[in-house]
Amino acid sequence: MNFKIVTALPQLLEGPLNHSIMQRGQDKGLLQIELVNLREYGLGPHKQIDDYQFGGGAGMVMMCEPLASCIEDLCSKAEFDEIIYLTPDGEKFNQKLANQLSLKKNIMLICGHYKGIDERIREKYVSKEISIGDYVLSGGELAAAIVVDSVGRLLPGVLNNETSALLDSFQDGLLAPPVYTRPRNFKDMEVPEVLLSGNDAAIENWRYEMSLERTKKRRPDILEDND
Numbered sequence: 671m672n673f674k675i676v677t678a679l680p681q682l683l684e685g686p687l688n689h690s691i692m693q694r695g696q697d698k699g700l701l702q703i704e705l706v707n708l709r710e711y712g713l714g715p716h717k718q719i720d721d722y723q724f725g726g727g728a729g730m731v732m733m734c735e736p737l738a739s740c741i742e743d744l745c746s747k748a749e750f751d752e753i754i755y756l757t758p759d760g761e762k763f764n765q766k767l768a769n770q771l772s773l774k775k776n777i778m779l780i781c782g783h784y785k786g787i788d789e790r791i792r793e794k795y796v797s798k799e800i801s802i803g804d805y806v807l808s809g810g811e812l813a814a815a816i817v818v819d820s821v822g823r824l825l826p827g828v829l830n831n832e833t834s835a836l837l838d839s840f841q842d843g844l845l846a847p848p849v850y851t852r853p854r855n856f857k858d859m860e861v862p863e864v865l866l867s868g869n870d871a872a873i874e875n876w877r878y879e880m881s882l883e884r885t886k887k888r889r890p891d892i893l894e895d896n897d
């Protein structure tokens with residue numbers, strides 16, 4: 671799977687996407703993540719990419735021409751299944767959307783800054799708009815990193831143990847159960863006995879009950895969404 675991430679601040683994305691599981695996915699050739707510096711498509715000697723907004727008001731808007739030439743350049747080299755703009759007014763990102771995106775081959779992500787991008791770019795090129803939650807970030811880069819991480823780890827072979835993604839919180843509509851490792855006793859707190867029993871059926875049942883209880887208590891909204 672290929673991600674092209676259009677950004678004026680590629681440095682913001684170099685760290686999060688080039689370590690750990692995302693790095694392993696890239697090393698194994700299962701995942702390609704390419705950062706595309708929008709500045710290279712900027713106008714004039716200063717490579718301008720933003721300008722004051724029509725109608726007045728504080729904050730700059732990312733201009734049409736640099737974005738359009740960047741997007742058209744990328745589209746001339748590959749066919750994109752989705753061109754996604756990261757924006758707080760987009761569709762709320764969740765595990766279901768991550769699962770859907772993990773089935774695609776080529777995805778372009780566009781990161782906005784300042785007041786956002788010119789509306790005409792959204793109309794002409796963008797196929798999907800995603801928000802990662804009800805709060806405002808300074809730009810789309812951190813949101814793009816979240817989308818790429820959550821989608822990338824779902825690709826077969828990226829995680830060591832493929833079943834582990836299937837047991838994640840949200841993947842089956844429930845939060846994940848609590849987990850424990852050594853020591854068995856930590857500051858007088860014991861690991862639940864059932865986990866030491868060797869009884870796989872009992873362990874599976876306990877984990878399910880804990881998931882259910884935790885979901886009812888913390889996120890009753892996702893239980894309702896399942897029906």
Ligand code: 6GU
Binds near residue numbers: 755804
């Ligand atoms: Cl995708 N972008 C920005 N700038 N802020 C956000 C967001 C995205 N999702 C939530 N807040």
